[in-house]
Structures are given as C-alpha cells and as structure tokens.
Amino acid sequence: MRITELRTPCVLIEQSRLERNIDRMQSAADAGGRRLRPHTKTHKSLAIARRQLTRGARGICCAKLGEAEIFASEGFDDIRVAYPLNPVNVDRVLALLERTRLSFILDHPDVARGWSDALRASGRIVDVLVKVDVGLHRCGIDPEAPGAAEFVASVASLPGLNFRGLLSHAGHAYGASSPAEAADIAQREAMTLSTLAGRVRELGVAVDEISVGATPTARFSAQAPGVTELRPGNYAFNDRMQVALGSASWDDCALTVLAQVVTTHAPDRIVLDSGSKTLSNDLVRGPGSQPGHGVVFDALQSSVPDASLLIERLSEEHAVVKAARPSALAPGDLVRIVPNHACVVANLVDQVWLVDGEDVIEALDVSARGRIA
Secondary structure (H helix, E strand, C coil), X not given: CEHHHCCCCEEEEEHHHHHHHHHHHHHHHHHCCXXXXXXXXXXXXXXXXXXXXXXXXXXXXXXXXXXXXXXXXXXXXXXXXXXXXXXXXXXXXXXXXXXXXEEEEECCHHHHHHHHHHHHHHCCCEEEXXXXXXXXXXXXXXXCCCCHHHHHHHHHHCCCEEEEEEEECCHHHHHCCCHHHHHHHHHHHHHHHXXXXXXXXXXXXXXXXXXXXXXXXXXXXXXXXXXXXXXXXXXXXXXXXXXXHCCCCHHHCCXXXXXXXXXXXXXXXXXXXXXXXXXXXXXXXXCCCCCCCCEEECCCCCCCECCCEEEEEECCCCEEEEECCCCCCCCCCEXXXXXXXXXXXXXXXXXXXEEECCEEEEEEECCCCCCCC
C-alpha cells in the first residue's frame, strides 16, 4: 500500500527516522554511562517501546497509571510513573505490583504518609523517588528550602516505601533561547540534584538514583556529573518544537501528519482536513517567533519546509493555510505536516502508520491512547 491510498488525516511514522532517533539517544546514554528510561507518553505504543528496549533502554516511564496498566498487561516489567500519585489509587498500585516492578514519585508529606499507611496495611513495599523542582515550578520540592533534605530523609524512613533517589524534569528548557542555554539548564539541574543528594547522604540516607528527563536537555544531561538516568520521550518522534530548540533537524522528525486539501480560495487561502483534533492547538516555545500550527513540507518525499505556507489557524476539522505566493495545491492534493508537538498528536489517534517513504509498512496501535487517569 502507498500513503496516497490512506484516508486522511492520518499520522505517519517514518521508520528509518524513528530507528535513527532511538539509536542516537541510546548511544548518548551509553556513552555517558547513564540508564535510558524512555518516557512512553510520547508514542503510547507497545511496539515502539519494545524497539526502545531492544536497543538497550532500561525500563520505561509513564505519565499516568492508566498508561502503566496497559504496558504492564503486555509484559513490561520495570515501569516508573513520573507523576505524584494520590493514595486513593492504592488498589491500582497493588494490582500493578503483582505484574511489574513499579516506582513513582512523591513531593508532599501528607501524600507520603498516606502511601505509607496504605502500603503498610497491605503488607507491600513500593519504590519511590522524591520529585525536585529544578526550575519549572510545577511539581517537586524546593531543593533550597529549609528542611528539604530532612523531608527526603523522612520519606526514606516511612514503612512501605523503598526510597530510591531524586527525580526532576527541566521542562523550562522548552523556553530556552539557544542550545547553550539548554546546556546550562541541564548542568544546573544536575548540580541542584547532586547538592541535595549530598545533604541527604549526610543524614545517613542512601541516594542511589538521580533521574532527569527532557528531550531538549538529554544530550547534555548524558554527560552531567551525578546523573544516573535519562527519561526523555519526544526524541523518538521529534517535532517542530525540537527543531526550534536545536534538539533536532527537519530530517529527524519521524512523525508527520498526512492531510488532504479540502478547498482553496484565491488569492491566498488553502484549507486542509487536519484541524485541532489532529494537530492540536499547541504553539511552539523556544527561540524566535514561531507562528502557526505546524510546518508543511514542500513535497510528500521531502524534509524541506515550504516557507510560503503558514497554518495560521485551526478549527476542529479544518486547518486554514495562508499562502504567501500563488500555490499549485488543489482540492484532493496531499501534504505532509510536522506538528508543533508530536506527543499530543499521537494521543489524538487510535493508530499510526509506519512508513518507508511513500510505502506503508504496517499500522501500529496507539495502545495507551486516552489513558489519562
């Protein structure tokens, strides 16, 4: 089958780029002596996660318990949920512990005590890490606050919890203005975690793991002192945001959206069938002005953006493109789009198509799609 025979809009994964991206990140982790634990929220695909493990990844990371349940049901035996779970989920965690090695994060004393009570009552022990805020200011303890090391030590002392180490996500690197700034963020993240780990060790508590995760900083974190684990996710696909940040080139973007021209209206309006339900409304952060909702390549077999086409607005089922010059696109024509944010796009479809150029290899289920709880 050829991609021209597929119904649009649909999501394509270029196999050669996917494999190259997986191999490049694995090589960076191996060279730095770091464990690579890919974050599966990007692709939510059993098949792609298996490729990552085959190449050398050590376990996987999930965003929510629902994702972890899907992967555990298919034999994945080392799953880290990088999310602050509430003890109301104890029944689900206990069920997962019957099928996989599970770990998750804590950053609040009441939640930590709640988990300790629930697990002690069940007679089970679970691996936990303390989440540290390294600059994103979302979840995580303030590493410079009085009592930060003491909080970590208190978590390690609670029955039912097996303290493994510290974990962070430098998500603010998505606002970096240059690769040099992303590198600086990675270095400061590693220093912050290593400093806190040292203070915790002075209290007599072992800190075996320092886990970091973000694609823009991963290549720098792989060489940062003290880091033991990398948890990037987007690197498997890459997207327009990674290109803007200097983490990838257009030729590294494995995920594209195949869309069809619905109609055209002179002098400069082209409408595609890939609206917000396909491309999402995410905009690009990072250096420079990056308007629009994705980049249209200039041909189906190209990695060159058509600079004359701007996807200026989306409705649910339509992408409205503004053409800076006369375009040859006509109703029925197909285009390939690199979305701004690949992770969201993958979660919007039931399956993606693995392709080799214009040849379709196979359909891959997005097995953990919609598992947001």
